[in-house]
Amino acid sequence: MFGGTPAFDSPRHVGYPNVGDRDRLLMRINELLDRRRLSNHGPLVQEFEASVARLLGVKHCIAVANGTLGLEVAMRALDLKGEVIVPAFTFIATAHALQWQQITPVFCEVDATHNLDPAHVERLITPRTTGIVGVHLWGRGCNVEALTDIARRHGLKLLFDAAHAFACSSGGQMIGNFGDMEVFSFHATKFINTFEGGAVVTNDDGLAARVRRMTNFGFADYDVVDSVGTNGKMSEISAAMGLTSLESIDEFIGQNQVAYHHYRQVLADVPGLTVMAYDTAERSNYQYLVLEIDETVTSISRDHLMAMLHAEHVLAKRYFYPGCHRQAPYRTENNVSLPFTEALCQRVLILPTGPSLTDEDRLKIASLLRLAVANGPAVARQIQPG
Ligand code: T4K
Numbered sequence: 001m002f003g004g005t006p007a008f009d010s011p012r013h014v015g016y017p018n019v020g021d022r023d024r025l026l027m028r029i030n031e032l033l034d035r036r037r038l039s040n041h042g043p044l045v046q047e048f049e050a051s052v053a054r055l056l057g058v059k060h061c062i063a064v065a066n067g068t069l070g071l072e073v074a075m076r077a078l079d080l081k082g083e084v085i086v087p088a089f090t091f092i093a094t095a096h097a098l099q100w101q102q103i104t105p106v107f108c109e110v111d112a113t114h115n116l117d118p119a120h121v122e123r124l125i126t127p128r129t130t131g132i133v134g135v136h137l138w139g140r141g142c143n144v145e146a147l148t149d150i151a152r153r154h155g156l157k158l159l160f161d162a163a164h165a166f167a168c169s170s171g172g173q174m175i176g177n178f179g180d181m182e183v184f185s186f187h188a189t190k191f192i193n194t195f196e197g198g199a200v201v202t203n204d205d206g207l208a209a210r211v212r213r214m215t216n217f218g219f220a221d222y223d224v225v226d227s228v229g230t231n232g233k234m235s236e237i238s239a240a241m242g243l244t245s246l247e248s249i250d251e252f253i254g255q256n257q258v259a260y261h262h263y264r265q266v267l268a269d270v271p272g273l274t275v276m277a278y279d280t281a282e283r284s285n286y287q288y289l290v291l292e293i294d295e296t297v298t299s300i301s302r303d304h305l306m307a308m309l310h311a312e313h314v315l316a317k318r319y320f321y322p323g324c325h326r327q328a329p330y331r332t333e334n335n336v337s338l339p340f341t342e343a344l345c346q347r348v349l350i351l352p353t354g355p356s357l358t359d360e361d362r363l364k365i366a367s368l369l370r371l372a373v374a375n376g377p378a379v380a381r382q383i384q385p386g
Contacts, residue, residue, distance in 0.1 A: 001382055007312035007364055014317045015189025016354030020248035028240035037236060041216070044239035049199070051246050052184075055167065056176035058201045060208035063234035063242075064215055067163045067185025067198035071097035073232055074181045074200050075131075077210040078157040082128035087116050088325040088341045090135045094161045095324040098133070107325040109338050114138065114276075114290075117340075118146035125150075131157035134179070138276065138288045139191075141170020144178045151179070159183070166192050167249060169283040176201045181211070186238075191252060191287040192245045194238035256286035259353060259362065263289050266366035270373055272297030289351040292344075300376030302349050307383045308372050314365055317350045 019025075032044060045063050053061040064070040075084075075097060084098050088107035095105040106124050111117040114137045121132060132151055134142040142160065151158040158179035165175040166184050176182050181204070184190075186197035200211045210227075213220060218229030234242075245252075264275045276290035293302045302318065309316045323341045324330055351365060372379045 001308055001311040001379070007368060008314060008361070011313045011315050012352040012357060012361060012365070013315050013354065014350050014352050016352070016356050017188045017193055018191065018245060018248070018252050018355055020244040020246075020251075024247065025240060025244040028244060029237060032236045032240060039233055039235045041233065042236045042239075044236045044243060045234050048194075048234070048239040048242045048246075051243065052199055053201070055246070055249075056174045056201060058174070058176045059203045060201060060205070062200045062208065062211045062215060063194075063239065064198045064200060064232045065234055065238075066196045067161075067183060067187060068093040068097055069215075069230070069232045070183040070185075070198035070200045071133075071159075071161060072100060073211055073214050073230070074159055074183050075101060075103065075133075077200075077207055077214060078131060078159060078180055080131045080157060080159075082130050083126060084131045084133055085116075085121050085124050085129060086133045086324075087135050087137075088323040088336075088338050089114060089320055089344055090137065090161065090324060091163065091320055092324055092327060093163075094133060094135055095327075095330060099329065103130075104128075105324070105330065107323075107330070107336055107338060107341075109340050110137075110344065111340065113140060113143070114344065115140065115142040116147065118143050118150060121147065122150055125154055125156070129154070129156060131159060133159045133161055135161040135163070136165035136168065136170065136175055138290055139165045139168040139285050140278065141165070141168065141175055141178075141282065144170055148179070163187075163190070163198075164287065165285075166190065167253065167283060167285050172282070174283070177203060180204060181207055186242055186245075191256070191285040192242065192249065194234065194242040194245070197234050197238045197242060253285055255355060256353065259357060260286045260289060262359060262362050263351065263366075266363055267291075267369065270366065270370045272373060273369065287353065289353050291349045291351060293347045293349060295347070298373045298376055300372055300380050302347050304376075304380045304383050305369065305372055306349055308379055309365070309368060312368055314352060314368065316352065318345075318348060319350050321345045321348075 160182040163185035181202040186194040215232030218227040220226040278284040
């Protein structure tokens with residue numbers, strides 16, 4: 001940033017993928033090639049679905065092509081329409097999945113947990129509201145109890161976007177068992193990945209049957225179509241990756257946990273930076289290192305810190321800036337004001353994680369942040385506006 005060479009000679013990413021045992025993966029790929037069964041609910045997808053259901057203790061798992069499609073299909077299976085309440089602080093896919101089906105996303109505040117604020121949810125309910133979509137952000141469970149109670153009292157459907165929360169628990173129960181349905185993402189950057197992929201899980205037999213049919217063009221039988229459907233199927237090669245990833249799940253969690261605690265330790269003395277905590281009473285996948293920056297202490301903004309890190313090839317991300325309600329498709333002239341979310345969007349920074357990041361890398365990233373905070377105004381002056 002000051003004219004020297006960057007601190008890292010190659011980029012350090014948020015979401016560098018976990019890959020399990022390569023030989024096991026290649027063996028599965030060779031076998032599926034020999035079988036010539038590449039898609040259409042083949043043996044690997046069936047095995048993957050059974051493994052996910054077993055791990056979560058949930059009755060049904062339907063593997064899908066990606067998490068966004070899983071959300072769309074789940075919303076349709078639940079017959080959501082009109083207005084649906086959704087957090088503004090989430091990946092844009094949560095909102096798009098509604099809008100894509102002409103359902104109006106009604107953006108709601110999150111609270112200090114970064115998850116839906118139940119009191120605000122209740123205030124947003126109108127006669128047009130048909131459901132609530134909670135997001136277990138960063139793998140930390142929503143206030144499931146309060147949301148379930150609100151949904152029950154108002155006769156609303158309750159869906160959870162659990163894209164971040166695979167292998168996490170809430171109130172001691174595995175995420176996947178809450179609401180009417182939950183949807184996971186197995187995108188490359190997720191804790192368990194299938195290259196691209198996702199899963200809809202539920203304990204409701206009827207909903208599971210609907211989702212399965214919808215993801216297979218509405219086929220009820222060999223050549224009988226009884227409803228409108230789409231192609232949401234996961235491929236065999238994706239399931240091969242998923243099954244291989246699942247075999248290393250304990251290793252992935254262990255590595256993430258070690259990295260998380262190391263980050264906490266090396267960042268502890270940097271004033272104004274708080275590392276988001278995971279509840280030790282719950283199961284967590286420790287996939288995200290979420291920093292909150294208090295600019296009144298650091299005297300350098302989150303954006304300037306991020307620009308400094310980028311200049312040093314540390315590709316930190318400001319998820320989910322500026323909030324879904326402020327992205328072009330959802331921005332209106334009388335934009336809804338969500339002050340807590342908007343403030344959060346100014347102070348959150350996600351640091352690189354993943355298997356390739358070493359102790360030395362984390363130490364170096366912490367020193368860069370320490371240096372920038374100690375020299376806030378000078379560093380900020382060095383950064384081009386915008
Ligand atoms: N709901 C929530 C709450 C979500 O967070 C997401 C997805 C969804 C729903 C939808 O699920 P999917 O339809 O995606 O299954 C990423 C991911 O693309 C997205 O899946 C994820 N959330 C979101 C939070 O993050 P970007 O645009 O921030 O990052 P991306 O994909 O460019 O990857 C980040 C970094 O990871 C890259 O700079 C490089 C590294 N990377 C990425 C890929 C794909 C690799 O090293 N290798 C790779 O193969 O969206």
